[in-house]
Amino acid sequence: MRKSVRLAGAALFSIAFAGCAADTNDAAGSSSLDTSMEGSSGTGSNSISGTLQEWKVTVSPNMATAGEVTFTIKNNGTIGHEFLVVKTDILDGQIPLDGDHFAEPSPGLEVIDEIGEFPAGTTESLSLALEAGNYQLVCNLPGHYAAGMHTTFVVS
């Protein structure tokens, strides 16, 4: 079940990324993720940078306005991590666990999308449309949420 969720997330990511690339000129086809926002308007204030490591999630800024939000996340740890965008009013770190991780789906939360587990030392991006509300940005690999890999994010 988790495997299918991951695949769905990866597919959505690909679609979102392709859509993002289509917004820029063909001439920008070779540009990196870092420069992609230069060619478009309206997404600059919703560009979020962050890191994953053992055992925390850090993003800056930790808020955005409703609409398209782009997360650029580096795995600064020594092992693989994943990055989930979870819409929930549950307090930071308080999502009830089913064993060593929380179930997807779970009552009181919605996993909007995710970057599936990616290796230490690499950076991935995820663009998605977010509604106003309270979010947690988490890693839900076994034991990682309980160990501290979660932070709050607010969309207004």
Ligand SMILES: [Cu+2]
């Ligand atoms: Cu992790």
